[in-house]
Amino acid sequence: MLSTEFNPISTTPVRSPVFTDRGLTVHVLRLDRLHPIVSGNKWFKLTGYLAQARSKNLTRIVTFGGPYSNHLVATAFACSRQGLASTGIVRGTEPSVLSHSLRTALGHGMQLVFQERRQFDGRTLPATLRQEAGSCLVIPQGGYGLLGARGAEAILAGCPDPAVSHIVCAVGTGTTLAGLIRAARPGQQVLGISVFKNNSGLEALVGALLPEGDGTPDWQICHDYPFRGYGRPTAELIAFMNRWYLETGLPTDFVYTARLFFAAEDLAKRGFFAPGSHLLLIHTGGLQGNDSLPAGTLVF
Ligand SMILES: *Cc1c(COP(=O)(O)O)cnc(C)c1O
Numbered sequence: 001m002l003s004t005e006f007n008p009i010s011t012t013p014v015r016s017p018v019f020t021d022r023g024l025t026v027h028v029l030r031l032d033r034l035h036p037i038v039s040g041n042k043w044f045k046l047t048g049y050l051a052q053a054r055s056k057n058l059t060r061i062v063t064f065g066g067p068y069s070n071h072l073v074a075t076a077f078a079c080s081r082q083g084l085a086s087t088g089i090v091r092g093t094e095p096s097v098l099s100h101s102l103r104t105a106l107g108h109g110m111q112l113v114f115q116e117r118r119q120f121d122g123r124t125l126p127a128t129l130r131q132e133a134g135s136c137l138v139i140p141q142g143g144y145g146l147l148g149a150r151g152a153e154a155i156l157a158g159c160p161d162p163a164v165s166h167i168v169c170a171v172g173t174g175t176t177l178a179g180l181i182r183a184a185r186p187g188q189q190v191l192g193i194s195v196f197k198n199n200s201g202l203e204a205l206v207g208a209l210l211p212e213g214d215g216t217p218d219w220q221i222c223h224d225y226p227f228r229g230y231g232r233p234t235a236e237l238i239a240f241m242n243r244w245y246l247e248t249g250l251p252t253d254f255v256y257t258a259r260l261f262f263a264a265e266d267l268a269k270r271g272f273f274a275p276g277s278h279l280l281l282i283h284t285g286g287l288q289g290n291d292s293l294p295a296g297t298l299v300f
Contacts, residue, residue, distance in 0.1 A: 005081075006034050006043075009158030011280075014248050018265050023275030026264070028250060029159050032257075032285040037104070040285020041169075041176045042074030045143030047151040050082055053137040060085040062129065064122045064141035067092060067099045068255075070286045071142050076110035086110045087129065087136075091120040100291040142173035149209040152179020159280060164188060166273060168264055169282035170195055170256035171221060174202050176284060178209035181219045190219040193263040195256055197226040225263040233293070237262065242299045251300045253286035254293065260284075 010033060014026040031040045038046075053061060061079050065072040065088060072088040079086035088105055094114040098106070106112060115126060122141030125133055139145075152175060156167070167184055171177050171192035181190045194202055202221055210216055227234045233241075233254040241258045245251055252258040264281055273279065290298060 009034065011159055012248075012250065014250070014281075016247055016265075018268055019279075022268055022271070022273070023277075024268055024273055025163075025278040026281065027159070027161075027164075027279070028281045028283050029155070030283050031155065031158075032251070032283045032287055034285065037077045037108075037288070038074045039287060040070070040283070041152060041155065042071055042143070042285070043078065044151045044155050044179065045071075045148040045175055046074060046078050046139075047154070048147035049137060049139045049143065049151075050078060050084070052147060053084060054082075056137070058084075058135055058137045060087060060132065060136045061139060062087045062089065062125060062136045063139040063143075064089045064120070065091070067095065068101050068289055068292060070101065070289060072105045072110065073101050073108075073288065075139070076105040076108035079110070080108045088112050089120070089126060090114050091122075092117055101288065104288070142175060144173040144175045144205070146209055148175040149178035149182060152176045153183040154179075155282065156180060156183040161278075161280070163278045164280045165277045166191060166279045167282065168193065168260065168279060170260040170284055171202065171206075172196070172256065174206040174221075175209065176282075177219070177221070178206045180282070181206070181210060181217055184217040184219075186215070186217060188217050190217055192219070192221040193225055193260050194221050194223045195226060195259050197228075199223065222263060222267070225259050225266070227259065233258070238297060245298075245300045250283065251287055251298075252283075253289045255289055256286050257283055 010030050011027040019026045061084055063075050076086050088110045125138055166189045167180050168191045171194045177192040184190050227237050237258055240262050241252050
């Protein structure tokens, strides 16, 4: 069983003056340390889908992602360990040189099918694979869906500290954020930092994964930190990643977690968090994505 390979979830305190001078206690939940390949939130989002494939006796998982997708890597690895076949539908034309992520996915036995951007919707089985539909479980891009969000609820089981007032994470599809909101205690605030530019539909996508009615903890999504948009680090972001690592010892990836920690610092400076707040920042992993940066860009 895969789960015995995982390291226990730990937290790391961040004692930087930006936080301590403002009366803030900050801990980082280290999902990046879970596993060298299936790091971070991706494993949690997959658990429910894998269980469903098993219970329905399906033999292949089909899912979707861009050429740098952490989700494809995690799915390929998890399927190989569980004896399931996997197919990754990749957005765009097949490049002459595959990205590190796609090579890793291939190495774990994933079949890759490239699909033109115009046809790619991240959730529909391509016509060429319809004959096999009866044996496939289709997981939407990024694991988006109720099963993904329910799997992500277990992230907070690694940090049951009731003193936490704010739970903060980076947001792509919003599945992880929805899981955190579902699992948060009454009175806790859940804050998502969106990494996409102008992603105005995100609140509705997250809302669709939450139970109806009262009692949902306070949550919101901050759209102020996309830098140049998904997947293209600015010099400012790279400088931040290096400084943050030297100050805190925490490695970050340039798509998600660098934006999360940058935003946490900036929001703290702006007085967004009341003195006495206790922040839990979720390090969702994704460090393998840095392999696409030129060597020497990062100090870690
Ligand atoms: C995929 C990913 C996210 C985004 O998760 P969603 O559930 O799609 O919002 C955040 N951080 C890292 C490191 C990721 O790889």
